Amino acid sequence: MDPATIFQIVGTVVSLGDAVIKCITRLSTLKAQFHDAPIIVTSMIGQLHMVKIAQDQLSPLISPNFARDARYRQLASQIGNALDSFGPILLVLGQQLDRYEGIDAARMKARSRLGFLHGEREMTNLSILLDRQVNALNLLLSAMQCRTWTQQTEIITQKESQSILRLAQDCSSSLVSLEDVASFISENTDAISTQFEFDDVLRSTLLYQTAERSHLRQAIRAKKTKHLDNASTNSSVQRPSASGLRWAFQAMRLSKPIAMSDVLKNQQGIRVDIRRDAIVETTGDNVVLEEDLFQESLQSNSGDTDGTGSGIETGQPTEPLLNGIESESPQSPQSPQSPRSPWSPRPQSAFGNLRKAFQRRASNARDTQSHQHHHEVEDNPPKVAKVLLLGAAGGGKSTLLRALRLLTEAGDAEYNESYLRTFVWHNALESARTLLRAMEECTDEPVMASARTLLLDPCPDCDRDPALNPQHAGEVASAILSLRPGVESQNTMRRKLDYRFHDNVHYHIENINRFAEQAAHCSAPTDGDLLRTKVTTTGIHPAMLTYQGSQFCVYDVGGERSERKKWIFAFQDVSVIIFPVDTISFDRKLREDELSDRMVEQFALFESISNSSWFERTGFIIIFTKIDLVEEYLKHMDAHAFLRTAHVISETEPRTMGVEEYLSCLEAHFRKLGSRTDAQERFRFIRANLVDVDKHNPAVDVFDALRSFDRPEKLNTPGEGLSEKEPAGRETDGISYISAETSRLWIPVATGQESEDTNPLLIGMAQ
Ligand SMILES: Nc1nc2c(ncn2[C@@H]2O[C@H](COP(=O)(O)OP(=O)(O)OP(=O)(O)O)[C@@H](O)[C@H]2O)c(=O)[nH]1
């Protein structure tokens, strides 16, 4: 987790201060004007007051020092981007209030005045959305006030808290996913984002529907422009497409779209986090960025009458701005009931000024960037393959990326030793805590009182780098070792609660003494320790890797259901998808849904992705992970019963199921799931133990498989590509291609060609 994320969350909330006060004042006026205003207006005033109080409490925390505190980093990873849609909701509320301002309540008849606000369904919807954000904010405040990390974790992991965060997060990711115009182009992709926990309340709001309409119009326009662009320049430069929402959001979040150039910068110590789309530099320069923008915003507040965003609308046909959209859009809602579209600009508002400040900056940055990029592309055409790591949570995406980094020596430069040690120590402690609770719940084994006290009672030393108090770390290690349950109890617990255990709980317990010694000697954890450490990913994280002269831009994403709506950001021009499959996941439940089987979820996800029209020309590497744990797992779990119930094998299949038979069945099933397209030829299967990289780093197999897809020079040649075969062992451009079992396929790195748009929905909209 990026150390500055908590700073950004707090920053986002505090930066909305002006807007909150304005909304409170305007709602109060509305309430006075319509004496019989419905309760919803009063409750919104209450909610906004709550936000104001939260802002006052959070303001002192806007300091980079806080961002460095491990406690806040952890909190940030748990709160995620729950509060992302706060800004957009306030923006729309402000615009909704604009609508009421022109109405003279005194002239209305008493009856119609009474009915007027009651009939405003949108206010109710906004209030529901606001309520979710306020609840998440409250949670954030309570967690921040905890004295220890353990207390904080307890608050956040409670069922009720998780549901509060999920609702807020869902609201954010659903709205923010509309930023990408392309997300409506494929019905299959839509399935990826909607079939998992899509929020119906949110979808029914005017806020969402208006965004959706504006989004579609932009999709058509962007496609047309792109087509013209391609015809005139025949260039493979990929421009970011845009929608009204996208720019509104970006302006409000003081952010910028992710681009390949950002990834390159990322290699030099700058991290790009798509959740907030902000550049965060470890040097703290991000503070300067936000402050600068704020200053600009304040200046424009006091004197800028330009109102045009300094020429942003001109010369950027593929990136229409909020202002441009409204003027171009004949279908914007202009009925008497809605004199202005919710997306029209409010030049006098704090948002308007922030937007202008951002747009000026973005415009300059874009001009320079596109200039540079143009030259780069002309002189040195990019040969970077875009690789996406997709899959359900816990499959091993981030572990694989770590292994790839180890092989390419990209390393872990962003974290220091102390952070890595804390990271491993906490994972080990969490493993032990789960074990201890499970022993109390399911077995007769006595749990030592001292272990209970040391592990479960709130303790500041457990929350920090163990090297700060090595003696305490030693005591905790002894307590954990005393917990080792007998074989019988292990089996009982495994059957009852397996999904709750860390995959590497045994490793953590066996090595806990060594971790304590590392603390005593202030030494860094080993690669093996780090590979066995679990950190749930949120957002999309790019990494540029070079292996034997080939360059790959690999995107790691969060695999939990609520994270998947963000994936769409990375779907364009993908060369290869790597899909890690957790092989020991059947009969274990999802963390986000205790009723769903993890393996079945992986089947559904793979079927949806491999048959999506986004990936018709994409290669797939399916990696069966945790091979080191399969044998032991199959001893306790009935693979045959699971495969039969999941219709992977028939009733007649023999009951004995060794590792080889099990993995072969899985492979056959994954091939079948992708059979709707001719993707078969583009499939590679790898079996991997991702954590024992000293013996053999599976990253070698992955890079070999990746390069078996690679041939950048076929980029713009229509009609060629996937079916093209090349004799084994041939050298092209100095790169020797490995021979693969299946036929060799060539995947374009960035397509300059696009087939005619045949999506009936888009054609309908265009007319
Ligand atoms: N023993 C063993 N553990 C593995 C292997 N692959 C992954 N793990 C462990 O599985 C856990 C989850 O792996 P991650 O890489 O975090 O999973 P992810 O797909 O990134 O999950 P999200 O970020 O939640 O989407 C980590 O604790 C890893 O150490 C493997 O091959 N062997």
Ligand SMILES: [Mg+2]
């Ligand atoms: Mg991950």
